[in-house]
Amino acid sequence: xxxxxxxxxxxxxxxxxxxxxxxxVCGKKADTAKLQDRLTGxxxxxxxxxxxxxxxxxxxxxxxxxGLFTTITNVNFNDETIMALIERVRNxxxxxxxxxxxxxxxxxxxxxxxxxxxWTDNEDIxxxxxxxxxxxxxxxxxxxxxxxxxxxxxxxxxxxxxxLGAIGSDxxxxxxxxxxxxxxxxxxxxxxxxxxxxxxxxxxxxxxxEVSLTVEKxxxxxxxxxxxxxxxxxxxxxxxxxxxxxTHGEMLPAxxxxxxxxxxxxxxxxGTAWQNQxxxxxxxxxxxxxxxxxxxxPKASYMDRVFTTEVVSFPGLVHIGEDKDFTxxxxxxLELGGYEEDKHFTGVNGGEKVVTxxxxxxxxxxxDKVVEAVKSGEITHFFLVGGCDGARPGRNYYxxxxxxxxxxxxxxxxxxGKYRFNDLDLGTVAGLPRIxxxxxxxxxxxxxxVAVALSEAFKCGVxxxxxxxxxxxxxxxxxxxxxxxxxxxxxNILLGPTLPAFVSPxxxxxxxxxxxxxxxxxxxxxxxxxxD
Ligand code: SF4
Ligand code: SF3
Numbered sequence: 212x213x214x215x216x217x218x219x220x221x222x223x224x225x226x227x228x229x230x231x232x233x234x235x236v237c238g239k240k241a242d243t244a245k246l247q248d249r250l251t252g253x254x255x256x257x258x259x260x261x262x263x264x265x266x267x268x269x270x271x272x273x274x275x276x277x278g279l280f281t282t283i284t285n286v287n288f289n290d291e292t293i294m295a296l297i298e299r300v301r302n303x304x305x306x307x308x309x310x311x312x313x314x315x316x317x318x319x320x321x322x323x324x325x326x327x328x329x330w331t332d333n334e335d336i337x338x339x340x341x342x343x344x345x346x347x348x349x350x351x352x353x354x355x356x357x358x359x360x361x362x363x364x365x366x367x368x369x370x371x372x373x374x375l376g377a378i379g380s381d382x383x384x385x386x387x388x389x390x391x392x393x394x395x396x397x398x399x400x401x402x403x404x405x406x407x408x409x410x411x412x413x414x415x416x417x418x419x420x421e422v423s424l425t426v427e428k429x430x431x432x433x434x435x436x437x438x439x440x441x442x443x444x445x446x447x448x449x450x451x452x453x454x455x456x457x458t459h460g461e462m463l464p465a466x467x468x469x470x471x472x473x474x475x476x477x478x479x480x481x482g483t484a485w486q487n488q489x490x491x492x493x494x495x496x497x498x499x500x501x502x503x504x505x506x507x508x509p510k511a512s513y514m515d516r517v518f519t520t521e522v523v524s525f526p527g528l529v530h531i532g533e534d535k536d537f538t539x540x541x542x543x544x545l546e547l548g549g550y551e552e553d554k555h556f557t558g559v560n561g562g563e564k565v566v567t568x569x570x571x572x573x574x575x576x577x578x579d580k581v582v583e584a585v586k587s588g589e590i591t592h593f594f595l596v597g598g599c600d601g602a603r604p605g606r607n608y609y610x611x612x613x614x615x616x617x618x619x620x621x622x623x624x625x626x627x628g629k630y631r632f633n634d635l636d637l638g639t640v641a642g643l644p645r646i647x648x649x650x651x652x653x654x655x656x657x658x659x660x661v662a663v664a665l666s667e668a669f670k671c672g673v674x675x676x677x678x679x680x681x682x683x684x685x686x687x688x689x690x691x692x693x694x695x696x697x698x699x700x701x702x703n704i705l706l707g708p709t710l711p712a713f714v715s716p717x718x719x720x721x722x723x724x725x726x727x728x729x730x731x732x733x734x735x736x737x738x739x740x741x742x743d
Contacts, residue, residue: 216244217330219712220345221284222601222685228712237284238508246293247282248326251344253300254278255324255379258372260307267307272368273358274303279351279371281522284686285485285505289524324379338715339388340378342690345713346395347374349691352437352503353399353406353653355522359440362409370398389721396698399691403656407571410439410468416572417467417650422565423479424634426554427455430544433481433495435459435488436502437651439471441520444535445500446474454544457481459488460505461627464650467568483559483630484600492517496550498543500531504686505627516543558634560610565633569623569647571660577643582668584641585677592620592742593665593678595658597649598692599685600628605708607631609683612734613646617742621645623661626652628683655692659699674702679741681705681731697726705741707731 216239219229223236234240239247254275261267278296281287304321305312311321329340347370354367377383377391411417432454434442442465446456455478458465463480465471482491485505492499492509498516501523509517509525518540520531529539557563574581584590594616596609606628613622613632619640624633629648637645649657666673682693682704690711696704703726710719710730722728731737 216241218244218247220341220348220687222599222709222711223603224712227709239288243288243290243293246290246297247287249323250278250293250297250300251282252323252326252379253297253304255375256321257300257304257307258375259379260304260311260321261372262376264307269363271303271307272363272371274299275371275375276351276354276358276368277522279348280355283348283352283504283688285507286503286522287524288506288508289526291526292524328381329378334715335385335717336383336388338713338718339385339392341713342392342694342718343374343388343395344378345687346392346399346691346694347371349686349688350395350399350402352688353402353691356438356440356653357402357406357409359438359521360409360413362405364401364405367398367402367405370394385717392694393698395691396694396696399695400656400659400698403653403692403695406653407656411570411572414439414443414471415469417464417568417570418469418472419566419573419644420466420472420568422458422463422466422567424481424556424558424563424565425479426457426481426550426556427478428550428552428554429453429455430547430549431455431457431478431497432540432544433457433459433492433497433499434502435462435485435499436504436523437461437653438502438521439465439468441500441502441535442471445537445540446471446477448537449476449541449544450474452541452545454541455549459499460485461651462502463565464567464648464654467570467650480565481556484627486600486602496547498540498547500537500540516547518543559630560632560634562634562636565648566644566646567648567650569644569649569657570654571649571657574623574647574649574657574661575664578664578668580641581643581665584643585665585669588619589641590619590621590643591617591677593623593676594620594741595623595625595662595678595680596628596632596683597623597625597652597655597658597681598628598683598689599626599652600630600683601685601708603708606683608707608731608734609681612681612738613637615734615738616645618645621647623647623649623658625649625654625658626689652688652692655695659695673699679703679705681707681737683707684711697722697728700726702727703741704728705731705737
């Protein structure tokens with residue numbers, strides 16, 4: 212095995228510096244990491260080949276998006292599928308610029324990029340290019356989900372080439388790279404808006420929905436990840452078959468969408484956030500379908516019950532292809548039979564239910580009430596506590612933070628970090644629930660819509676609202692969401708549980724000086740600071 216790997220794209224990176232051994236902390240092997248680097252290098256070559264090339268078409272865009280999405284943490288551990296993807300990128304380069312690779316007067320027009328050059332570059336350049344790369348990886352996931360539902364945005368698609376081109380260009384300075392870092396945030400806002408439109412037109416505007424944590428007796432399937440289209444297909448194929456469907460992880464907000472919740476056999480939510488899956492899936496008498504990250508290497512005890520689809524892949528797991536024929540998953544559910552009696556589970560704090568569905572449509576629907584409550588002093592503060600969950604013990608910060616928020620404040624949340632507190636009963640304020648789950652990580656778009664609407668109602672800037680943003684990050688979607696908030700000029704964001712290894716001291720200084728971004732401290736100190 213080749214042991215030379217370098218990866219520092221996620222929060223759990225080894226020693227807070229980078230995974231450099233035989234395998235990453237996530238279980239990604241060195242060979243796979245190197246193939247992902249090669250794929251990224253080939254995508255940079257494809258971006259060069261696409262420059263002012265009239266042969267670029269929707270298939271080229273789709274390939275770039277798929278290639279970037281594949282390299283997100285906990286998506287794809289399968290060398291075979293990554294090698295096949297590399298081959299497809301090479302073929303596409305050859306279609307765009309035929310025979311370039313064979314030409315005797317070599318111009319380098321379609322050459323792949325050696326990612327080693329990036330990983331060994333000056334630390335500030337490496338840091339800025341990493342922010343661009345990891346940001347577009349996250350954005351590609353959102354563009355992919357929108358595309359699955361038939362929604363595309365040419366401006367978003369074009370930006371992937373520009374950003375890849377910047378990563379592969381030598382001699383660029385921090386001054387030229389920094390604007391592109393912020394442009395990732397700007398374009399990601401468009402991309403999240405696109406996905407919001409795709410989801411709400413396809414499945415309706417989410418409505419507040421109470422979700423049971425009890426698994427009823429009989430056969431069932433657990434579906435996890437972010438892809439609502441896969442859930443819809445699974446619901447259609449299992450209807451009337453005596454099989455219940457339970458969401459897991461980032462699929463929880465699906466319960467709020469009218470076109471998904473109408474299926475009576477979409478029963479509830481099983482389990483908590485991704486990092487608990489090896490424990491939670493170990494003993495369940497049911498199959499699990501992964502539609503996106505976060506997949507952990509499955510243990511032998513439940514490997515025969517895990518299925519993947521779309522870009523998720525792990526050697527040895529059954530993969531459901533483009534035909535979306537979920538028969539193997541359905542047969543597994545029937546074979547395993549589920550629990551003999553209803554099984555009662557709780558959230559991490561002992562709660563027996565959770566509530567979701569507070570997207571912008573719902574919250575803005577009661578905007579008058581919210582504005583009145585702020586004016587009368589009934590609501591004194593909003594906290595957006597959102598982002599990824601992860602394995603670090605320090606992530607209890609978010610539970611303690613939410614528990615300690617004042618009784619006259621509202622906590623908006625999104626993404627899988629909410630499992631730390633979404634089963635807490637914090638009661639209501641001004642007739643509204645004190646915790647409102649706005650959805651998945653991409654539904655940061657909803658939070659932005661609400662913040663902008665509030666700032667318009669109060670005729671002030673978003674930074675002047677009684678609103679504090681406390682983010683938890685783990686993988687690359689959190690990077691593009693953070694860059695969107697920065698692009699909007701939002702200041703004083705608290706980021707934890709640790710700062711990204713790929714942010715160099717100089718780049719951090721820029722972020723601190725420009726946006727007053729700060730690492731999370733203790734819940735008590737941070738709350739005091741934010742409420743002063
Ligand atoms: Fe390490 Fe994270 Fe990269 Fe996995 S994705 S190899 S844990 S930095
Ligand atoms: Fe979670 Fe992986 Fe990021 Fe979509 S499922 S937020 S960590």
